[in-house]
Amino acid sequence: MTHEFDGAKYATASAHQKEWGAGLIAELALEGHERVLDLGCGDGALTARISDLLPSGEIVGVDASRGMIAAAQVNARPNMQLLVMDIDDLQLSNGFDVIFSNAALHWLKDHRRLYRALKPLLREHGRLRFNFAGDGNCANFISVVREAMALDRFVGSFADFEWPWYMPSVEEYSELVGDSALRHPRVWEENADRFFPDVDAMVGWLDQPSLVPFLAQIPDGLAESFREFVVGRMIDITRQPDGTCFETFRRINVSALG
Numbered sequence: 363m364t365h366e367f368d369g370a371k372y373a374t375a376s377a378h379q380k381e382w383g384a385g386l387i388a389e390l391a392l393e394g395h396e397r398v399l400d401l402g403c404g405d406g407a408l409t410a411r412i413s414d415l416l417p418s419g420e421i422v423g424v425d426a427s428r429g430m431i432a433a434a435q436v437n438a439r440p441n442m443q444l445l446v447m448d449i450d451d452l453q454l455s456n457g458f459d460v461i462f463s464n465a466a467l468h469w470l471k472d473h474r475r476l477y478r479a480l481k482p483l484l485r486e487h488g489r490l491r492f493n494f495a496g497d498g499n500c501a502n503f504i505s506v507v508r509e510a511m512a513l514d515r516f517v518g519s520f521a522d523f524e525w526p527w528y529m530p531s532v533e534e535y536s537e538l539v540g541d542s543a544l545r546h547p548r549v550w551e552e553n554a555d556r557f558f559p560d561v562d563a564m565v566g567w568l569d570q571p572s573l574v575p576f577l578a579q580i581p582d583g584l585a586e587s588f589r590e591f592v593v594g595r596m597i598d599i600t601r602q603p604d605g606t607c608f609e610t611f612r613r614i615n616v617s618a619l620g
Contacts, residue, residue, distance in 0.1 A: 372571060383464035392412070402463055422443045422458075449470055463494065497532075507573075548618065561607060568593060568596060
């Protein structure tokens with residue numbers, strides 16, 4: 363299921379995603395001539411950062427959200443192509459040296475299908491490097507939002523709700539990637555737990571992207587009430603004596619060769 367996001371709001375509420383992405387980009391050690399694919403490019407900030415490292419190369423950024431791609435256009439570069447495209451239905455020419463994804467693939471349910479689609483896109487000796495949410499991620503938020511969904515005034519709205527994320531354990535995902543046709547796959551966990559600097563920063567992250575799939579399920583007259591409940595409970599649970607707000611962030615890291 364594709365969700366629509368406000369790319370401009372996401373850009374101001376995604377500092378931790380960009381921190382993780384900056385680390386992944388540094389690991390790529392790009393030489394400057396590569397052709398790179400950015401899966402789930404979001405607001406395009408990391409796509410632009412990679413494009414600046416490719417003076418004789420290019421990058422293609424894809425995202426299913428038109429709002430994200432609209433925000434990404436602000437960061438556009440001559441060697442940067444941005445496409446509204448569902449990762450489940452990639453329509454791209456082959457020949458990528460690097461396929462990169464940061465903080466996006468937990469929105470995708472069928473990763474076996476993903477790897478079948480990606481294998482032909484990678485050049486011989488091409489590289490793949492991913493980071494996305496794993497088991498134990500956002501434990502506070504998931505507990506609170508499930509509590510809200512079960513309340514009498516909201517439960518009917520979620521009768522046919524599809525849980526929006528796939529957050530596997532490292533053991534499960536190691537087996538999945540090991541079954542793919544990629545060479546030398548490696549999967550490892552990362553504890554990236556975070557203290558948001560204040561309540562406003564935490565709420566900004568709740569609004570974009572965390573609450574989006576849930577609010578879309580609720581009639582307009584109840585959506586703000588649902589949001590207020592979740593925000594209030596999250597403040598109660600996560601706020602520390604110094605005013606920061608704690609949430610668990612557990613990451614699955616993946617590297618492999620084509």
